[in-house]
Amino acid sequence: MSRSRTLAERNGRRGETAASLYLMLTGWRILARRAKTPRGEVDLIVRRGRTLCFVEVKWRRTVEELDIAISLPRLRRVAAAAEALAARFGKPGDTQRIDVILLAPGRWPRRIVNAWQPG
Structure with a gap:
């Protein structure tokens, strides 16, 4: 891995840790980090109540x-991965959404709450 890629990876992990702390402080429970599927990856999967x-x-x-950090193709990949993971983490009656945290x-x-609106 190149030096710049290694640095980007390290910063990405720091960002995910900071986002996790922020979410926990605002009442969310972390269910998974870097959840991978053949369709893509979701950085964090969190729950608060029925959401x-x-x-x-x-x-x-x-x-x-x-x-300019978030793009439509990136959100599409996250949405595809979320769809693949929903059965594993979701419960009947849940509201599901995709958020973006920029750091x-x-x-x-x-x-950005509910950043993906399928349509």
Whole structure:
């Protein structure tokens, strides 16, 4: 793995840890991290009450980079992976959604609730 890829991987893991802490502080329970499927990966799977949430985490060096960190193809992959994982983590009557958490050094997390609207 290249040095830049290794650094990106390390920052990504830090971002996922920070997002996990943020979610736990706001009442969510972490069910899984880096859940992989043949269709893609979900960074975090969390639950609060009857809401099951699949979370994509993006860590960037600057706030400006966060503005372009999430793309439609990326959200499609997360949605496909979430669909594959829903039976394993979901319960009857759950509300399910996909959120995005954007992180940059020195900034509060920015959360996009229900970022994926299939249509």
